[in-house]
Amino acid sequence: MSDAALVALGLSARVALCATLAILPPGIALGWLLARRDVPGKALLETLAALPLVLPPTAVGYLLLRLLARDGPLGERALGLDLLFTWKGAVLASAVMALPLVVRTARLAFEEVDPRLEAMARTLGLGPLRAFAEVTLPLARRGLAAAAVLGFTRALGEFGATVIVAGNIPGKTQTLALAIFSEMQAGRDSSAMTLVGITVVLAFVALWTVEILQRKGRQRG
Amino acid sequence: MTAGLRIDLAIPCDGFEVALVWETAHTALGLFGPSGAGKSSVLEALAGLRHGVRGRIEVGGRTWLDSARGVALPPEARGVGYVPQELALFPHRDVLGNLRSGERRARRTLPATRRLAPERVLELLELTALAHRPVTALSGGERQRVALGRALCSAPSLLLLDEPLASLDLPLRRRILPYLLRVREEVGIPTVHVSHEPAEMTLLCSEVCVLDAGRGVACGPPAEIFGAHRLQAGEGGAELVNVLAGTVGAVADSLAMVEIEPGLRIAIADQGSFVAGQRVAFELRAADILLARGPVAGLSAQNVVAATVREVHAPPREELHAAAVVSALLGSREQPIAIVVSQRACRELALAPGTSVHLIFKAQACHLLAAY
Numbered sequence: 001m002s003d004a005a006l007v008a009l010g011l012s013a014r015v016a017l018c019a020t021l022a023i024l025p026p027g028i029a030l031g032w033l034l035a036r037r038d039v040p041g042k043a044l045l046e047t048l049a050a051l052p053l054v055l056p057p058t059a060v061g062y063l064l065l066r067l068l069a070r071d072g073p074l075g076e077r078a079l080g081l082d083l084l085f086t087w088k089g090a091v092l093a094s095a096v097m098a099l100p101l102v103v104r105t106a107r108l109a110f111e112e113v114d115p116r117l118e119a120m121a122r123t124l125g126l127g128p129l130r131a132f133a134e135v136t137l138p139l140a141r142r143g144l145a146a147a148a149v150l151g152f153t154r155a156l157g158e159f160g161a162t163v164i165v166a167g168n169i170p171g172k173t174q175t176l177a178l179a180i181f182s183e184m185q186a187g188r189d190s191s192a193m194t195l196v197g198i199t200v201v202l203a204f205v206a207l208w209t210v211e212i213l214q215r216k217g218r219q220r221g
Numbered sequence: 222m223t224a225g226l227r228i229d230l231a232i233p234c235d236g237f238e239v240a241l242v243w244e245t246a247h248t249a250l251g252l253f254g255p256s257g258a259g260k261s262s263v264l265e266a267l268a269g270l271r272h273g274v275r276g277r278i279e280v281g282g283r284t285w286l287d288s289a290r291g292v293a294l295p296p297e298a299r300g301v302g303y304v305p306q307e308l309a310l311f312p313h314r315d316v317l318g319n320l321r322s323g324e325r326r327a328r329r330t331l332p333a334t335r336r337l338a339p340e341r342v343l344e345l346l347e348l349t350a351l352a353h354r355p356v357t358a359l360s361g362g363e364r365q366r367v368a369l370g371r372a373l374c375s376a377p378s379l380l381l382l383d384e385p386l387a388s389l390d391l392p393l394r395r396r397i398l399p400y401l402l403r404v405r406e407e408v409g410i411p412t413v414h415v416s417h418e419p420a421e422m423t424l425l426c427s428e429v430c431v432l433d434a435g436r437g438v439a440c441g442p443p444a445e446i447f448g449a450h451r452l453q454a455g456e457g458g459a460e461l462v463n464v465l466a467g468t469v470g471a472v473a474d475s476l477a478m479v480e481i482e483p484g485l486r487i488a489i490a491d492q493g494s495f496v497a498g499q500r501v502a503f504e505l506r507a508a509d510i511l512l513a514r515g516p517v518a519g520l521s522a523q524n525v526v527a528a529t530v531r532e533v534h535a536p537p538r539e540e541l542h543a544a545a546v547v548s549a550l551l552g553s554r555e556q557p558i559a560i561v562v563s564q565r566a567c568r569e570l571a572l573a574p575g576t577s578v579h580l581i582f583k584a585q586a587c588h589l590l591a592a593y
Contacts, residue, residue: 114309116305116307116309117309117311117312119268119270119296119309120303120305120309120311121311121322122269122270122295122296122297123268123269123270123296123297123299123301123302123303124297124322124323124326124371124375125297125300125323125325125326125329125375126297126322126325126326127295127297131297134322135311135313138313139312139313
């Protein structure tokens, strides 16, 4: 494996990990909200949360670019931080793209927990937060782990939004997905193939993990 | 603990409304009625798990709900020990873990000396050997006991038991009933017990409220409720059951003599399950008793007991073929025994309040409900 491939792999892992950690709390919260509460505008919220799944990633990337631009509402002037063309920008782009998958999987995980068990915990003297921590969370833990792994793989494969928000700078923002594209463009087929092989292995291991987690969850009933 | 339950509830259900007013100082309470009458809804309202409940709930002097004044304690602030029909055991915890679920509240509300420790509850319900089993690996009767134990360990001020025996077959019922009796006698927590089994109610409750199609239609001691109320409703009493309790005396020749009051012994067929000195409860179907006015001799039936007719409930005039139900008093017992006889027999024997009769029934007709 070449040094460039290793650098791209390291960067990809870092970006995908940070993106996953960043979206887990809001993703889990949103998944719980959609599974358990009848909030006004729930259908709208659901649609908004699913939007990045169906939009062209370049469209999401372009919207982020406008938001993060120097004069944009989330840009340097407004917030004092410049994310464009940095690895943090890549994190943000992959996080937004991975959010729908995390929300959906977390929602399913919560829906599998019998609400009567939560009600039972309340009658035993546990407040809503404690009931969540002692009953809901442990029972949904496999599904939530699956949500995290799926989010991670989605972030790992993100291309369209990332290339617009973070660019394609080798060693700085060039993740595996971007590196494959560059190598192919430059006609370095064997190098591109190596990178593809790495991504296949990574994705395979992640999906395998999800499959096992979900199978165990079902066995437990 | 101040005893007493005062409720005045209106609970919206699918398509109808359950309305119940009930004030009582008793602590062993029964809520009786056919399925779909709204019994479980009342328990859920008491536990604080239902939305849109209007009215008032006062338990032991504490107000749990007063919708007019905007008071509605959340479930965790009420202190109930709820055992729903589906049990809702925590699948991610073992037996002891389930019992411990409500321990934090118990610590908060009661000093150690008055708390039921999980170890003690394991013993009481004979679960000690199963303490570290996952609840998913238990049998139906074991799961039932774990759910009961979990409720007991949380130091509840009111136990809510929703058909604790309904899902169990007869042999299992006989095994769980003694635990319920033991809880009633040794723990003494006020309990609302939902059931549609008169025998169960008679054994476990000192006051029963009858719920029918969302309305409370009668309230009183079980003997009264299951003696008069149902009969006047014209149900004929075919499944009417008497529940008696007593102490086993001599056991010999496949017969156990059970003393139901000093000097009054009933012979019960024994298949090896009786032990002298034990408290037992048994049931005797009203249709399995014969009535005789004159002296009787030379019978194969083991039990001939003198009694006095208290009341005769004739069926409505238009029901020519329905049976009459006679209630009779034995010895000094306050609780009458119900006997089903045909209208014709009723006329021929000239049965009326005060008539002296003999009750005749086989030792085989007495079915053991529980030994405790």
